[in-house]
Amino acid sequence: MGLVAEFEIHCDALPLVTVPTAVPEATVTLDLQFTHGDRPLFIATVTGGSRTAVENALDDAVDVRAWTLVGRAGDTRRYQVHPALSLEEQLGERLDDLAGLEALATADAIIERIEVEPDGWRQTGWFADRDAFGSFSSFWRRNVGFRLHRLTRDGEPESPGDGLTDRQHEALRTAYELGYFDVPRRTSLDAVATELGISASSASERLRRAQSRLIEETVATTWPPLPD
Template sequence: MALRAEYEIGCDVLPLVNVAEAVPDAGIDLAINPGMNERPRFTARVTGTDETVVAVEAEFERTPFVDEYTLVEHTDDASRYTILPGTSLEEQLGDHLDDLADLRALYEVPIHVERIHATPAGWIQRARFADRAAFDDLREFWQRNVSFRLHRLTHIGGDADERFGDDSGNDLTDAQLAAVRTAYELGYFEIPRRASLKDVANELDISASSCSERLRRAQTHLFEIHVEGTNRQRQSLLKTPHD
């Protein structure tokens, strides 16, 4: 089933993050032209006072990422620019990511990025995913390389306002669910504990390190969905941009 996710990628070398840091009063929303070529063309929508917009343009002049920028439209609400990058993906991100080929593959189908908001700490993205596997692949890539924080994950369709979950209410992989259920039944989560990590691992017939990783991933995921996602939703950090 298709999903929509809102999430934060904590990486200060992503394009225009340095501009957002230099001009924190500016709202900077980005779009990347189709395809993840070495130098994909960007579109930037900048909001703020006239002084703020001027300051952003000054940072465009300074940052190596921007080779050329063109003001396409200026209204009372926003200024729109096209940006031709001055650095390639390899030059911009190569030292910080383990595999650029994986990154390019992730942002091809089945993912459609609806919004990129540059912040002083990274990017906040809203994207649509063909299924849960596509979202998990993207999340695991960013978690492997930088920080990743999920704000909201929902179905797309008639129940689009409901937080993502299957009919049984669990959001875990089968292996994670088995680890959590076994740990619970053995008393691993009780205070004091009635079972050790090794006890749980033996019951699952896996190593203690694998068991620990499954439990940690499951706990992180449940926190993101049921605690962090709720907090982010209330704070409404991502608002639908007005054109």
Template sequence: MGFIAEYEIGCDRLPLVTVAAAIPEATIDVDIQPTQDDRPPLIAHVDYDDIGALERAFDDVVFVASYTHVGREDDTDRYQIEPAVGMAAQLGDRIDDLSQLHDLASTDAVIDRIRVTPTGWVQRGWFADRAVLEEFRVFWQRNGTFTLRRLTRDHSSAEDDGLTDRQREAVRTAYEMGYFEIPRTATLEDVATELGITASSLSERLRRAQTHLVETAVSGPRPARPS
């Protein structure tokens, strides 16, 4: 059963973290280009108005050997970055076993987003099962911090969650509208109006769905409950 997870890694030696710390107002997403080299190039997608300050931050980072501005679209500048050092040298003594870091790259997981923050990386990825995600959690908790922000089943597993169609629609709509955010950005009445049902009906539907999901998580699959 596949999962989509978003989590924060706390490690100030990860690439470009010092750039994000120097210009915390910037939004920096990176793609690591596949290569057999220990120094894979990075594509940085940066949303920040002061290009001069951004490039000065690049200049001040030992990790960056060179960078090329390759284009701008929708207020986002794209840079190709050639590293001066490999991940082993960059992370140094912050990682207790670099071979395990390389092993994570060969697990049944696909990381499709990396956002650089002043304290580490926020990653979003697809994981074949919870055991694979657990490998990431254990490694980064041992070598920094790991904070799970969000965990959902992938769409291919949606029909196996044991919920009725109406329960699944209610949970998905409430989630998308921000009902489960802290603090909430949508009320029970807002979600009920979107679904065209009463707030009391929605409350009952969400309670049944949440109870079933909790029971499934701690006890294994159960039959779907009536909506």
């Protein structure tokens, strides 16, 4: 079964990050137009913020060669943006493996949303299986920064656990992503702890508390009562 993931890629060399940096009140999302040669054009949808400020930021962006306003609806504007840099010029100093980045374009995955943030991109994507997601996340972890916010099976709602703390959410999702809950396990508690930046004993306690809370919220509250 496929997976749906929401995550952040922390790299301030990604395209158009200077726009939300200059206009923090604007929300900027991107779509790619792959019909325009090796480097696709961007369709940037901008909601909020001053139109003048946004367009000044596009003018000032070193990775923008030209842009065109193609439509407006209320405070939402859509721009066609022509990149000024090649992939190597854009990311070559940050990524050791540009070929690996190009390979991700053929992975069994669909990125359905890209939101541009001052320090990188926040994305939501669909992945055919764990291996497809693992290849994607491992590439970005090796090269820049990667933070997982949500990982669920397709066709299912957000996993339960509103009572979990942010750290418990992070611990469970990191352990799941790395294969700690697989049978047989694909990683160790030490590896999970290293990814979280804490000791193995702290990681173990955090995972146990998170699992206990999930059991309380699901099995303990929904399981049919025992007969008298």
